[in-house]
Amino acid sequence: MIQSLLIANRGEIACRIIRTARAMGIRTVAVYSDADAQALHVRSADEAVHIGPSPVRESYLLGDRIIAAAQQTGAQAIHPGYGFLSENAEFAQAVIDAGLIWVGPNPSSITAMGLKDAAKQLMQDAGVPTTPGYLGADQSPAFLAAQADAIGYPVLIKAVAGGGGKGMRKVDAPADFADALASCQREAASSFGNDHVLLEKWVTNPRHIEVQVFGDTHGNVVHLFERDCSLQRRHQKVIEEAPAPGMDAATREAICSAAVRAAKAVDYVGAGTIEFIADGSEGLRADRIWFMEMNTRLQVEHPVTEEITGVDLVEWQLRVASGEPLPLAQDQLSINGHAMEARLYAEDPIKGFLPSIGRLDTFDLGEGCRIDTGVGQGAEISPFYDPMIAKMIAHGATRDDARETLAAALDDTAIWPLKTNAGFLVKALEHPDFVAARLDTGLIGREGDALMPPHHPEAEALADAAAALTPGGVLAGFRLNAPVRAEAPFLLDGETITIAFDPRGGEADPNHEDVLIAQAGQVWRLAPWRATGGAGGGASDGAILSPMPGRIIAVSVAAGDAVVKGQKLLTLEAMKMEHSLIAPFDGTVAELNASEGGQVSEGVLLAKIEKAEG
Incomplete structure (x- = not known):
């Protein structure tokens, strides 16, 4: 058995691997960048090594530094987690060439399945149906x-x-x-x-079904059943569940057997996932499910499989990498109940899901769920990495049990001052189509507005908070027997709103400058009203501000150009995604302060549009 393990990753998955390794008596080594010096995975490991500056290309993607860190600390093996170098065949080979154990598939398997076009051809040759x-x-x-x-x-x-x-x-x-x-x-x-x-x-009514497979060095390959990852936004998974709703025994046997054939075709060792696209227009049918790709690593959503099978997949990875056979045979694996996972992100759904960067001053996740996270109260969500805060996983006897438990935990989640998608996730879990398991990958795109969390708290919550902020003197001048009611302006997350409230409803603290209102997974800050200054900065006045730190990768206009409402002006790359900044109305580019390749900070004026007359 491996005695010491370096985790070539960060955040939630690094903490997840450390947890299992510690339970197995394995010493752990973390690696970290400048931004992660105080991160939870660094503090959780037995030892930690600094590998470079904050950008991933200067730290977590530098395989030679990671291998050197393993050698420096006496680690026997390297676990790549997911993302970063986890599916990099050259890195896997370099680990092996350095005399270390690679906790993952053979480099040849990664190469075979790493390019989607070659993988599809290989699957066709192995008799696995492809789109x-x-x-x-x-x-x-x-x-x-x-x-x-x-x-x-x-x-x-x-x-x-x-x-x-x-x-x-x-x-x-x-x-x-x-x-x-x-x-x-x-x-x-x-x-x-x-x-x-x-x-x-493009499959018109697509469902995303994937099968967890596992192989060892003794020629054994098993599946651990399927997951349904159909609830997606822009092709990124939002909520995953296992098993897939509506999957009958015959279809399950067909898809899982195909997944095992796919794994055997590349002599697969370790944890992997075979992803399929299903035409769900007539339910799940074996003749309408096609291979998409194989992920040669542990998946983000692996906990739902663990919950329904009782298997620790990281433990299996470490045992297989140590040369042991799979702990269980196919006929020893079975499905127990239902599990769901939601990915909690630091992002603002109301503002187009823009990442929310900064310090987690308030960090309170709801109860009743398994929580896999790499942060805690006081941690920083950095602009350099994916803004996932936690994975929340619920298990129940039935799908409804798991869904209701997960929704309740998200409803009770309170995080501040960063915005999160918790309210959006609650809405998704409670949407009638999701409740009825009428799933396809376009559900969120179609129902986006219906899934948006409320912009403001409920009136009663606002009134209670306003009363708590109001000095007792507000009652001066009230007539006897008149209704005790006041209306006053307040600042809700910086926006001026008028609230009607009973000023006797709370005991104001003269030193209290604000109140946090937590409701339906959302948190707002209510403060006494005060005049605010500044240059404006909303697109309504034509000012195009950088919504987050990032790099300008395209400038589509020049100063003096005439533009129309909705026309793309600039493209900003941030958090590994492209964000288009568009003209808020017809007009002229009066000012342009951006150039291709330039780095910008949040809130910087990039362009100014003057509204067309008339």
Whole structure:
């Protein structure tokens, strides 16, 4: 058995691996960047090594530094977690060449499944059904456009080296293809260093079904059943569950057997996931489920599989990497109940899900769930990394039990001053289509407005908070027998609102400058009203401000240009995603303070649009 383990990752997954390793008596080594010097995974490990500055390309993506850290600390093995270098075959080989144990599949398996086009061809050869599309070497825009025409719209453009929703664009019409292709290739090159794409037929009523597989060095391969990851936003998973609702025994046997065949085709060792796209228009049917890709690593959503099988997948990884056979055979694995996982992010759904960066001064997650997190109260959510705060996982005897437990925990979550998607997740869990398991990957896109959390707390909560902030003298001048009611302006998250309230309703603290209101997973700050100054900064006055720190990757206009409402002005890359900044109304570019390649801070004036007369 491995005695000492370096975790080549950070945050939630590093803490998750450390937890299992400690239970197995394995010494752990963490690595960290400048931004993570005080991070929870650093404090949780037995030892920690600094590997570089905050940007991932200067720290967590530097394989030679990570290997050196393992050698320096006497670690026997390296676990890559997910993301970063977890599916990098060259790094895996370098770990092995350094005389260390790689906790993952053979580099040849990673290579075989790492490029989506080659993987699809391999699966076709192994008799695994694949979606119709184009996966050839010719990457010229004209040729790809012709292939898209032949496949038939809508089509999906996918980066061959992609993952996590990066480098993917749905295209509905030929006129949109060129711009979507260029954006997809640019994002793929930035995220993965490879701008090649493949094309797939867009499945009209798609469900995302994936199967957890596991292999060992003794030739054994098993599946641990399926997960449903259909609830997605922009191809990124939001809520995952296991098993898949509506999956009958025959269809489960067909899809899980196909997954095992796929794993055996590449002599797979360790934890992996075979992802399928299903046409759910007539329910889940074996003849309408097609292979999409294989993830040669542990998945973010692995806890739902652990909850329904009782298996610790990280423990299995460490045992298999140590040369042991799989702890259980296929006939020893079974499904127990239902599990759901929600990804809690520091982002503001009301502002287009922009990341919310800063310190977690208030950090209170609801009860009744398993919590996998890499942060705690006082931690910083950094602009350098994915803004996930925690994974909240509920298990119950039935799907409704798990869903209700998860919704209740998210409803009770209170985080401040950062914004989170907790309220959005509650709305999603309680949406009638989700409750009835009428699932497809477009649900959030269709129902987006209905899933938005409220902009303001309920009137009663506002009135109670206003009363708590009001000095006793507010009653001066009230007539006897008149209704005791006051109206006054307050600042709710900096926005001026008028609140009607009973000033006798609370005991005001003269030193109390604000009150936090927590409701439905949302938290607001109410403060006494005071005049505010400044240059404005909303798009309503034509000022285009940087919504977060990032890099300008495209400038689509010049000073003096005439623009129309909704026209793209700039493209900002931040948090590994592209964000388009658009004209708020018809007008002229009066000021332009951005250049391609420039780094910008949050709140910087990038452009100014003067409204067209008339």
